[in-house]
Amino acid sequence: MKQCTIAFIGGGNMARSLIGGLISNQFTAENIHVSDANTEALDNLASRYNVKTFTDNLAAIADADVVILAVKPQQLQSVIRQIAPAWQQDKLLISIAAGIRLDDISRWLDFDGAAIVRAMPNTPSLVQAGATALCANNYVTSEQHELAESMLRAVGLALWISDEKQMDAVTALSGSGPAYFFLVLEALQTAGMELGLPEETARLLALETSFGAAKMALESDESACVLRQRVTSPGGTTERALDVFEQGDLRGLFKQALTAAAQRADELAEQLGQDYD
Ligand SMILES: NC(=O)C1=CN([C@@H]2O[C@H](COP(=O)(O)OP(=O)(O)OC[C@H]3O[C@@H](n4cnc5c(N)ncnc54)[C@H](OP(=O)(O)O)[C@@H]3O)[C@@H](O)[C@H]2O)C=CC1
Numbered sequence: 685m686k687q688c689t690i691a692f693i694g695g696g697n698m699a700r701s702l703i704g705g706l707i708s709n710q711f712t713a714e715n716i717h718v719s720d721a722n723t724e725a726l727d728n729l730a731s732r733y734n735v736k737t738f739t740d741n742l743a744a745i746a747d748a749d750v751v752i753l754a755v756k757p758q759q760l761q762s763v764i765r766q767i768a769p770a771w772q773q774d775k776l777l778i779s780i781a782a783g784i785r786l787d788d789i790s791r792w793l794d795f796d797g798a799a800i801v802r803a804m805p806n807t808p809s810l811v812q813a814g815a816t817a818l819c820a821n822n823y824v825t826s827e828q829h830e831l832a833e834s835m836l837r838a839v840g841l842a843l844w845i846s847d848e849k850q851m852d853a854v855t856a857l858s859g860s861g862p863a864y865f866f867l868v869l870e871a872l873q874t875a876g877m878e879l880g881l882p883e884e885t886a887r888l889l890a891l892e893t894s895f896g897a898a899k900m901a902l903e904s905d906e907s908a909c910v911l912r913q914r915v916t917s918p919g920g921t922t923e924r925a926l927d928v929f930e931q932g933d934l935r936g937l938f939k940q941a942l943t944a945a946a947q948r949a950d951e952l953a954e955q956l957g958q959d960y961d
């Protein structure tokens with residue numbers, strides 16, 4: 685792809701994951717700008733990745749082709765209103781904020797025909813194993829589609845969603861999803877230790893088992909259900925463990941958890957989608 689200049693506004697957790705993934709995938713550090721109020725975060729990014737850092741958002745976006753808004757949803761409206769006077773037709777705006785809708789972003793930017801993409805990445809982008817869903821407004825050109833997709837594809841899977849309403853479900857599944865797997869990892873490790881394994885042994889076994897299961901599911905033509913059944917010998921150990929999960933309604937808990945996350949995204953959109961300027 686052509687080397688474009690990408691400006692991140694907000695240099696926190698998600699920006700760091702995307703920047704690390706992009707640079708490991710041959711994006712040039714000098715074409716990556718990061719602007720943040722927190723100079724310590726900027727210093728860390730500059731020393732680790734050699735990106736150009738700014739404390740002035742307008743300076744960071746001045747010659748950028750793509751501007752990625754990586755601030756918290758609560759900070760999004762004021763950041764967009766701040767950069768709006770400097771907006772130019774040929775720039776692409778990408779928001780990764782949970783919940784906040786394309787219409788609200790567009791209203792705050794107040795620029796006729798502004799090309800805007802809403803994206804929901806996740807932190808494994810840092811190791812090029814991210815999963816991102818994207819959703820574009822009608823002003824995004826085919827070249828900008830390709831640009832947004834190729835940036836996110838450089839850090840993992842990138843899928844377009846045509847119905848923006850599905851972005852809340854995406855946020856609940858893959859945006860927040862790494863945290864669910866980290867929780868499972870913690871729980872596996874702790875349970876292993878409680879059964880007498882040394883901490884490092886439990887950690888490594890839990891990690892490799894998680895990695896192996898995900899890799900196997902990714903590389904197999906079989907469904908997760910079939911792969912699970914192949915581990916489960918009738919009358920064996922796995923069956924006993926799975927019975928405990930089913931009795932505890934693990935599936936129901938996941939449904940409740942994802943529903944709660946999607947509802948929170950919708951709530952953020954309702955609360956923060958109001959104009960306050
Ligand atoms: N973390 C994740 O896994 C994911 C997050 N997201 C979305 O990404 C966005 C960022 O999340 P995350 O990285 O976790 O949040 P962080 O709080 O880690 O990062 C946001 C950064 O923006 C800085 N900031 C605040 N105000 C401004 C401003 N006016 N101009 C420039 N920078 C500013 C913050 O500084 P300070 O701390 O000083 O306020 C902070 O360093 C959120 O909208 C979230 O919904 C999406 C997918 C996954």
Ligand SMILES: O=C(O)[C@@H]1CCC=N1
Nearest residue numbers: 781782855859860861
């Ligand atoms: O927890 C959050 O709100 C953000 C969005 C998805 C992952 N982290």
